Amino acid sequence: MKNKEQILVDCLLRKEEVAWKEFFEAYSGNLSYVCSRYIIDAEDVNDVLQNSFLQMFHSISSFEYRGAGSFKAWITKIVVNESLKHIKKKLNFKEISDDFEIPAEEGDEDPNFEEISQHTIMEMIRALPEGYRTVFNLYVFEKKSHKEIAKILGIAENSSASQFHRAKAILVKKIKEYKMSKTAQYE
């Protein structure tokens, strides 16, 4: 028995317009979110998404189904890669300084973001400086190791680690500030 994902892939392989439209409608929202993690400018996000869909269209024959979720993983990776390609055009990761303007505060507690909306968290991630944000996204959402990130971005492994820590510290700080402002409102 083929599952929904496999049936979709089969239709996409035949390059049927209807299937691609359906696919676009089903996945573009999530992919747009993936892309916006990396890229701030809305027009750039759409450009990258468009390129990603074109790439999927042309390389769908190379996709190999490996169980549930593998198709989503594949398309996500294409979007991530396209996003990185786009960022790299503008940003040289080697030039990002590892100096901490803000010392990485290591709080005792993990930040609690349960009550914070996805949208707000997204805003916080997007507010991170671009270089740090890229490393953070790759580490957290793409589950890359610092070694892999270093290779992808052409930076040193310890640079990836320190940028990640800095991004994390900023985010923790932001979550705390947000919660404080919320509680302040209620008081």
Added chain:
Amino acid sequence: MSNDWLNDLRRKMENHTDDVPDELWDDIRYKLFEEEKTKAPILIQMNDDLKTEKKAIKNNKKHQSLYYRIGGIAAAIAMFFILERLIDFNSKKEQSPVSEYANKSGETIYNDQKLSIDKNDGSTENSLEDRRGVIVMNSGKEKRRNQILDKNIFNKTNSKIDFWKENTFEVQTKSNDNILMQDAQRLVQTENLNLGKQQENIEESTHELLTKQEREWKEKFEDAEKARLAKNKSKKKWMVGVLTGNTSSNSTDQFPGYATLNGTTLSLPEVWSVGFEENPLMEILLANQDKKVDAKIKHKTPVTFGASVYYNIGKKWGIGTGINYTKLSAEVVSGSSDNFISSEQNIHYLGLPVQVNYNVIQKGAFTAYITGGGVVEKAISGQIKTKYIVDGLPKEETKEDISEKPVQVSANTAVGFQLKILKQIGVYAEPGIGYHFNDNSNLKTIYKEKPVNLNLKFGIRVSIN
């Protein structure tokens, strides 16, 4: 503080979506499904048309090369037969047509090789002037992008080529065909030589014309003749033979996407985990992402050598077996013109043929027979060499052994012509048709692409009893 909250963060955000503007799909749809339809229809159509025309020429050529080759061999045998039977080789003059034929066909091969290397050059020596004219004219027209004219011209070219082919009698496009042809020529020459030798008055002069190789052949035949004299009275029942053959069909296949020879598909996720900066395959995939990607599989003509033992049962029937070696080569090129993956696959087979012959016509030295049988072939070794070309530069080269060693079974039937040069030695040619059964492997071979193929075997048979 642990990093666990980051996992929670990922899970929380997993199904998050962002708004996508409606126009985005329209843009993508346009790029994927509309652009090709609307963009300069005349130009596109013409290109397609040219392609198909070219293909047609190619196919035509392929087929014709087969017919002419078979025709050529048949004619060579017939000519030889006639010369031998009717004219009786009494003088050098009468022998000359054969060698003239051999020379001429050699020349033709040379010409045609040139032609296939550089079609536009068309610098063959005889009867090609008008052809070149047509091609030059043709390329001029191409620029003008006039579809109808192009078609006409191509048709003209086509017919010119046909005409030219008929004139030149033999068309060879594959170099190994050439080698085989040359072998055949050598056989023909050797036949001449041996027959000539029987006519002692012309032996001397013929001998002078021999190359070293031919001298070796001659020595072999002399030895064989000595053996024959020694065993003159024994009844000929057993024969051994050597053969070489080729199937006529080489094949080229093109389809969109990437392809590999061992049947697996290139997988992006797998590539990704390696890190996509260093991996040449990734670079190729990335560089080609906006382009139309084609995979082209080209199977080269199989080459077979073998030795066989043959046993006559009665006057009409005979059975034979032996051992064959076959080499299959194929090439896959996937990607665009600057960024592509090129793999070359070589598989070596050892085979055991079994065949039954029925002699239809037996007149003196000439025998025409029909034959049928099968071959069981086992792949004994195979390699795939893969080259990654990024931006026109070779980036990486890998070599792997093919672990899969399938057994290939085929059935074959043919019409054979054999001519005894001496009492014990005969040369034969067997144009035939074969069918290769599916070997249930993932290997892409010409046997899979074209299970039915026409083939042509040459060989010599030596009686050993």
